[in-house]
Amino acid sequence: MPPRLLVAGTHSGAGKTTVAVALMAAFAARGRTVQPFKVGPDFIDPSHHRAACWRESRNLDGWMLTKAYNRATFLRAAKRADLSIIEGVMGLFDGSSAVSDAGSTAEQAKELQAPVLLVVDGSAMSRSAAALVHGFATFDPDVRIAAVVFNRIRSEGHFRLLKEAVENALDIPVIGYFPPNDQFGIPERHLGLVMANEPGWREQVYTLLGRQAEETIDLGRVEELARSAPALSDFTEHDPQETERAQASPLRVGIARDPAFCFYYADNMDILVREGAELVFFSPLFDRTLPAVDLLYLGGGYPELYARDLAANVSMREAVKAFAAAGGVIYAECGGLMYLAERLRDFDGVDHEMVGLLPIEVVMTLDRLTLGYRQLEVILPCP
Template sequence: MNRIPRLVVAGTGSGAGKTTLTVGLMAAFQNRGLQVQGYKVGPDYIDPSYHTAVTGRPSRNLDSWMLTHDAMRECFWRGAAGADLAIIEGVMGLYDGKSPIGDRGSTAEVAKLLDAPVLLVLNAHAMARSAAAVVLGFQKLDPAVRIAGVIANKVGSKGHFEIVKAAIEQECGIPCLGYLERDDALTMPERHLGLIPAVERGELSGLFQRLAGKVSETVDLDRLWELASAAPSLQPPGHALFPREQAAPRVRIGVARDSAFNFYYPENLELLAAHGAQLVYFSPLADERLPDDLDGLYIGGGFPEEFAAQLSAQQALIEAIRRAHAAGMPIYAECGGLMFLCRSLTDRQGREYPMVGLVPANVRMQGRLAALGYREAVAAIDHLLLPEGEAAKGHEFHYSVLTPEIDPYPWAWRLSGRSGETPEGYADGNLLASYTHLHFGSNLRIVHSLLARCEQFRARRQKRE
């Protein structure tokens, strides 16, 4: 299938209302019987959790900085299989990306690479004809970005919308396809890490359906479907990331997955499986032991601080992880996984909880972000994932700070970001733990190296048995 109906929902800036509209559109089209596939531009993982809850399909990140253009397109195609409509939620403002003087990593770049029409969400509060000036500026900055329509958000009334609509359509020559009124009851809750467990418990289902109802009333869904369906045919990409045929399983990797640990790029897991890993899921919150016959562990990001007491009480599982490490099992942990493997975790209330203790450091939550943004990670030493000097790409997003308990401390990475170069992570033998969420598609050697270490451990384990 070369023609995939698709639509990019972009904002004039952060806070314009693109997440609220995106979720409403997904739910409204689902209610019409369509299979909707959700995507999020950039490395965010809270918004994709909304998409997944509404559509029942894993939402995927489309990132043109961490991945090559062909690899990003391949992620789009894999996600779209079996879907009737692809809705891609943008990040920040339409043109905001890695650099203020280029569109690398921006919603605009992704829209161009996928030849997708853009629905621009405008915060029209206290605006009339000035709304047209804003939209016109977005059109003029890069005419290659096809802004196909506008949604006026946070209008005061239907009459206010009609004023904004008349101005935009006269001056910009594109349709204003609907609106959402200012309504606190229809606003997505303030973003924080604890939202994802709430989404998984179904606590936002009522809001999603209210949004679907409102969007169905005030947005021209038929016209949006026409715009999405008119998107040009896409040439399927080559095999930039995934092999033509999935390899037979040769190692078993335990993957922590529950309300405390649930941030994984779908492609990271799929790449491991495609190259020969049988993934076995377990819950650090509920399981008393690790799955049988494991050759490696992958503990992803999440919110151990939300469940610190419960995790600390899981002594049987903690001892099993310690024994696996002592036996030489490869263990890779990201962000929340790193926090779980440290000696202790102190929550926002100042309560300290013992953790697994494999990483000789303590972590403490704080009220403000400790790190946020893209990172290029260069291996500081030869370790579990990469040889010294080789690089991968990812991002950081965390509120905790880490204090090493030993000196020297075996840092895993040299990170490059807006604040310069900093050491990060912990690497010792077959253990690697880091705050950085790596995208394995940024360097496939990560996959091959991790699987090779797991195979070596499996061979030693079977010889002992």
């Protein structure tokens, strides 16, 4: 079909990541092959998806990608899975526009004809929850709110009140809840949640989340809802990932990958391989020299959190600079560009020497941090 369910929240912080990851972990523990997806330009939540169900999470984005590409990406990844769980972004109807569904979770729900499991923070509500769910269910008739899960519910009695209120007013089932519990909370910081691959991260949190879902969410009903999704037509145009170019001498692409550089889309890695590249991973944090490569790819991440260690690895900084001086090609974005600067000033106001290829200083400040889509116009020719 394939079976699929989209987990959406009423707003950012409602608990959709907690519920989505818990469902992934619970079904994986039951022996299901779960394919995770994330709506929007997010690197962080997919790291938790991968850790919970052991499959690479794929991004679906109505602003950056075409409808055809999103459909192809979904069908390709989902075809060998028992169940696909798609985590939304922000609130269900929030996106790049205030007057349309562009870039929103709702847009993907419609494009993929996916039933929506709405996550509602019910911690300070009773009957008002029915009015809230009613508004979400009727705002766009093409978005199907298939069920509700309440988050931050401290007692079975409170859950029964909320369930009765919603089901008495609407033909939408309430199929479970999640209690507040610091043990399975995922900490946040300036760009969102912490990454799943960071040192010291408690991997057992996914087991705890899965067990909680087994206890307080009707997983059988969740699976029924996923299987109720209508048939989704196959992608009939050229699938951008179907063909692979064979090269006698593949281009060796050195990709920085460690806790400081960890923001990469899985599809970009696949595209490089499809175009004939050999991916060679290295660590600007821990390696002392560069591998033998033809091109460097420095992705985003958290160089500001590891600036001291990056600065201390002088031999790697010099190797990157020497690579550029010898005519080597470097593609850098986000944190990768920060690493190529002369200096990086961290949140404590401490300066750290970086590679020094770009005549700039990067200054970290929380009060000016904004997240969102941006369009750039290239005004100079690029080689």
